[in-house]
Amino acid sequence: MKRSILMAAMLALAPALALAGDPRRDAILSDYAAEARRVDPAFAAFSAQRGETLFRSRWSGGDPRTPSCTACHTADPRQPGQNAKTGRPIDPVAVSANPRRFTDKATVEKHFMRDCKSVLGRECTPVEKGDYIAFMAGY
């Protein structure tokens, strides 16, 4: 029993480790994985593909100026974006273009809070947050 729990935990961690790059990003991902498991014990792993869907989907319920993450971060996250509300340029959000992304928990949490409210009209779930980072880390 103990061993199977350990196995499950290791399996859940595996995708985070597979993305290995910055240990701070990995720590943020394992925090979100732990939160996800608290909500749903059957949670297995983050999915870059689901993250991409979150990123590209047109949502309703948020600010009409920002129906999608791409409204500010552009369709190609390796490119610089522009804030659709303030006009301010935004550095690329893909980790390949900007290795400092998703390495500071407070900054990451602050932007998930603001940006998910702006686009989805609600906070993002721990699974959505992990999926999004998984997508950006591999893109």
Added chain:
Amino acid sequence: MRALLAAGLLALTATAAAADDGRVRPVTDPAVLKECGACHMAFQSVFLPARSWSRLLDGLADHFGEDATLPADTVEVIRTYLTANAGDTGGRGEARKFMRWVAPGGTPLRITENPAFLREHRFPESVWKDPKVVTKSNCLACHRRADQGVYE
């Protein structure tokens, strides 16, 4: 060589002139630069009186329609800087033009509604609608050194 030196001197003179009239003291506080600057240029604190900054910081949960909530300790760091360097506390030069229009005890929240701003920005709607501009508060779209306090 001499030509280069002359060009250099000319460039220097131009900067000095800007410092005399158009220059506004740039923001130096790292928390202000990071937090305010994440979404828009960190506007120079002299453009509003201290009480306006305080009111803005008290209302971050609805910051012109945005939830710009920050941790309480960060808010206090930002408040200390902005109120100590505000138009009515640390302002000199350019700031006076803005403070002249602020009623005693008045708490304006938008720099772009100050007549000192409006007077210099009488443009057709098409200019404001330009995709590079987006909003009147996007100083950097036209003033490329606005974040350094240079509005030319």
